[in-house]
């Protein structure tokens with residue numbers, strides 16, 4: 001088992017078809033105890049129960065410092081350590097530059113970027129004491145190609161910010177044996193993308209993907225599993241493009 005006895009937090013993991021849920025499942029199948037953190041407590045608990053015994057469902061808004069600290073304290077109270085954090089919670093909004101209001105900007109940056117910072121700040125002291133940890137940040141192909149698939153320019157900016165933050169943390173905490181890596185998913189079939197596309201658009205996008213299909217949540221989950229496990233023990237500050245070849 002790749003994560004036997006490891007303690008992992010996956011944010012935004014309650015959504016049934018989402019990348020976070022698939023990641024939590026892949027981790028649990030490899031022996032990890034998973035804390036599923038999401039906005040709704042019942043949904044998070046339900047998702048944890050569906051993983052089997054030994055998992056935890058927690059409610060927190062990743063953009064709220066007090067809620068984040070409280071949730072991480074609950075994980076420590078239950079398990080006593082934290083080996084893996086997946087910063088997966090994210091939201092998007094399909095608008096163009098001139099339509100973005102200040103409120104939209106704050107909302108998108110808060111969840112995607114501030115949330116990644118706050119969650120990382122909350123677990124790093126523990127990982128430092130342990131002298132080990134793996135943090136995985138969910139960015140997006142939108143950060144690399146300037147959007148154009150789904151999500152507005154503020155989403156692209158937030159996800160590009162996640163890449164910069166991730167590399168900076170990788171550099172800062174390498175000496176503590178904390179690895180920080182990012183994943184840039186292409187177009188993955190989940191709730192976030194489901195409502196954003198009509199068939200013609202979907203077809204045009206698939207034509208531009210060398211592997212000839214949209215991604216599945218488990219395609220991303222398996223990359224997260226690799227980054228969480230010791231199989232990637234000499235990787236830090238890298239970005240894995242899980243996009244079917246979209247950027248070749």
Ligand code: NAD
Pocket residue numbers: 011012013014015017018019020037038039060061062063087088089090091092111115138139140141142184185186187188189190191192193
């Ligand atoms: P999803 O909408 O299925 O799941 C996102 C989850 O995050 C939901 O469970 C939601 O409740 C939770 N969430 C939202 N705001 C939150 C907050 N403030 N605090 C805590 N939880 C919150 O989305 P998904 O498609 O599974 O996306 C997961 C991640 O991958 C996101 O960061 C997204 O930006 C990124 N991503 C997705 C795609 C794609 O094609 N689906 C592509 C690139 C990147």
